Amino acid sequence: MPAPFPLAPSLWAATAPAAPETPPLTASTSADVCVIGGGYCGLSTALHLAEAGTRVVLLEAEEPGWGGSGRNGGQVIPGLKYDPDELEAKFPGETGQRLIAFAAGTADVVFELIEKHRMDVPHTRSGWIQGAHSDAGLAEATARAEKWARRGVPVEVLDKARATALMGTDRYVGGWVDPRGGAVQPLAYARGLARAALGAGATIHAGTRATSLSRSNGKWQVKTAQGATVTADRVVVATNGYTGDLLPGLRRTVIAANSFQIATEPLSDNLRGTVLPHGHVTSDTRKLVLYYRTDHTGRLLMGGRGRFTEPTGPSDWGHLERVIPKLFPQLAGTPIAYRWGGRVAVTRDHLPHLHLPAPGLVVDIGCMGRGVGLQSAMGRAIARYLASGDEADLPLPPTPIKPIPLHGAQRVYVAAVAAWYRMNDAGVV
């Protein structure tokens, strides 16, 4: 797999507390469970397994939080792409209810873990606004809000005046507020999870890429790039948008799309008070979603889709820079301090996928840009499943690994659709 662009230029890498010590694996070892991938999913799995007394070794090719978990917008948004009613229709009966309860609670898991483990993570929980970019978007947002309201979530539907007041921009026709949402410094949170997992007794080896998986005599052997092997009863693969060729076909079950972000220099107090003044985080109803927030140092962070290939220079973030003064004219000319991005694994059905392709092997992939909450909660669910052996502890039914047909062509197709969406979304900002 070609090396994706580095973590270092991000705001998060520049401001996160130091990573805990996680030296590479140099000698072969054994464990009850070997977790591959040190993002939220792998780290949460390792933490919850270790808390239950399981011997767990986590292998991370680079460092904990190096993937999407250390690069994201830090917006903690509960739910999945689908509304609860749609989930009920897709998964009738108890399965659907279990999935809805899981989806409803994903943000809670993040804030509970931060509190429980006293993580050094700047965070707020002021709610998530979905801004409606059109009348159709407002109808969609209102319907979504009503579905959660029926399930007891104290949502607020916003008309244009209220959306303008809460967002600080008049470019939206309305929206809704989900009070369960919030924000974290995402790399600090990944490192906090790593520290908590180590504290609970897990072993983490950074700089240790798993290169092959094999099974003999009822045990898994996970070979690493250094040559050392982990022998384990069970293996969890949690490599998501950075999945390589460890398991046949797995990489081709998702489109690994780039999402890009920029962060301004800290705004003056006066300007800061004009942008999302009540501390909400937000994303909008455009097909090519724009997501933005301020952070605890008063910077504006703007995120959205990026080009499919790795960026080659600052102009690749130009579309996000141009959006800022359109939404917030008072910020015209504010210097951009950081530009970075990462990969989001998108599945064809826009659901996370769980696979159990062989005895003792659990695979999690696909997060659709909701991974801060989703993958934290998914790790906890996987740990519960490994303890109980009961598939009812997984939030949704496992499926076979099914590569997207003509995967290479799909990337071209998705890029073309993205260009078409960009044209059609263009009127908003």
Ligand SMILES: Cc1cc2nc3c(=O)[nH]c(=O)nc-3n(C[C@H](O)[C@H](O)[C@H](O)COP(=O)(O)OP(=O)(O)OC[C@H]3O[C@@H](n4cnc5c(N)ncnc54)[C@H](O)[C@@H]3O)c2cc1C
């Ligand atoms: C720019 C951007 C913005 C985003 N914004 C948001 C947001 O605001 N809110 C939200 O909820 N979600 C957001 N997301 C999505 C979110 O970041 C991801 O869903 C989440 O971090 C995925 O976590 P994960 O643990 O599944 O995978 P990752 O964090 O991607 O971790 C996978 C890890 O596996 C490692 N790995 C891969 N192969 C191997 C191997 N062979 N051996 C060992 N290790 C391996 C990688 O190095 C990587 O660290 C965003 C994503 C991006 C990229």
